[in-house]
Amino acid sequence: MSALEIILVVVFLASAALGYKLINAVPSLLHTPLMSGMNALSGITILGMIAVTAFSQSNLARLVGMMGIIAAVINVVAGFGVTERMLRMFKSGKEAEGEGS
């Protein structure tokens, strides 16, 4: 393994450890939006998708790339979209009253 490859693995493990610590602090009240937000983040693979599609040599590869981009974009955009919708529903007692009056 080259130095770069080792660094990549280390970055993966370090991020995982840091993420684990941060996510531990999220209350179970927000677990559904947390999960759907994380889900949206897993669409980060869009970055790789765009790069491999750009470097593709054949038309077939570019078509496969396009499919992948569609899947990843839906994952990201709809993921953040539904998370936003869910989070905006959470209101405290005061906020709910304010809206009602």
Add this chain to the structure above:
Amino acid sequence: MGLVEMILDIGIPLILCLGVLSGIRLMSNVKTAVNGNRLSALCMLLAIIYVFLRTDVSGALVHIIAGITIGILVSITITVRVRMIQMPQMVGLLNGLGGLASALAAIITLNSVEPQSGFGLITSGLALAVGALTFSGSMVAAGKLQGTLPQRPRVYPGHQTMTVLIALGILILITLLPIFPDISGLACLLLSILGLLFGYFFAIRVGGADMPITISLLNSTSGVAAGIAGMALGDFLLVSVGGIVGASGLLLTRIMCRSMNRSLSAVLFGKAATGEKKEQALQTEPAEIVGETEAKESVDPIVWLKEAQSVIIIPGYGMALSQAQEQVKTLADLLEAKGTGVRFAIHPVAGRMPGHMNVLLAEVDVPYDKLFEMEAINPDFAHTDLALVIGANDVVNPAANTAEGTPIYGMPVLSAEHAKRLMILNFDTKPGYAGVHNPLYDGAPNICLMLGDAKGSLEQLIAGLG
């Protein structure tokens, strides 16, 4: 590579990654969570722009733009149309798409003309397999949640052996990749098939109530797939965010497992909560329950509601199933209007995904400061006049504390039976998903059972109070 480029190549992903982490940090408080989500989304947008600036996309510009446009159009439709009740299957579906994208990225990388290092081949192979299993597993899970596939666990003959063999096959193929790089085309095909099969076999044996664990685990694998694909491509941001998502899913999986008293391996390899145990429990169930519950109809639930000064409502999957959230809110409002204190007790695994009940109640404007986690509210049952269980069973089953040897023994449950009076709205008195008879149904002077669809029962109560 110039110094400036190098700084940009490391610095920009680092900044974006820190942005995502700050976004997650903001998610830990309900007041800042919306901004946290937006910050994460913004970082993602910047990352995509950065890729466009850094990469020469002219070779496939049409495909890329078309892909993004189609994706955005579909997303808008989904975001606007999806109902909260469909959220579990939606998360499953989107998760599957993320896995699919990682698998496709790996396929293209494996088939590219440029020769690759052993590390590149191994990580591509892994990303392909994990992406494929995330895709098929998520699709099966989403199908089960939507009801297009039967919810019951389906176990094939030799199921476990097959799962192990498939996993071995995947590992062998990946090890072979760097030794025989020429077979990458064939290996690609085989890895895709084996990955898809693994995901299918994994998810098809999982029953309804184990879904929170399954969905969390697939959430984790989708992150891992993205992270490993990032290693294959040498993309730091992909690696880092993939790692974060992988860890998050794993953490949720652990929380879910703990709350359900299930070990991860039991869910993965389907050791418990299958048919046999359920039948056993059904047989030991006392036969006279039905008669006793009928006798209990003489207590007037309306009077109980009127007499109670403090009420704790315990919603479960039955509430979601009969879509009775609106009625629950109406009842809570009616009770509060006459001065009764109403709170909600939420078991961590009530429903079909982590936090499912909170979202459903938030949708009908129940303020989140009335929703209490199990540990916070359990001591309060003892000085509460009435606990109202709506479509929950296993999560209030006191057998979890007493019935050694049953699947739920040791599982943390809501101690609803400690309340002065207990009212249970349930479809029937059959054991819940865990298959353990619930002694609360045996009839006690302070327990009132209302059988039937939760929505109908609630409407009766509302009419009686109103």
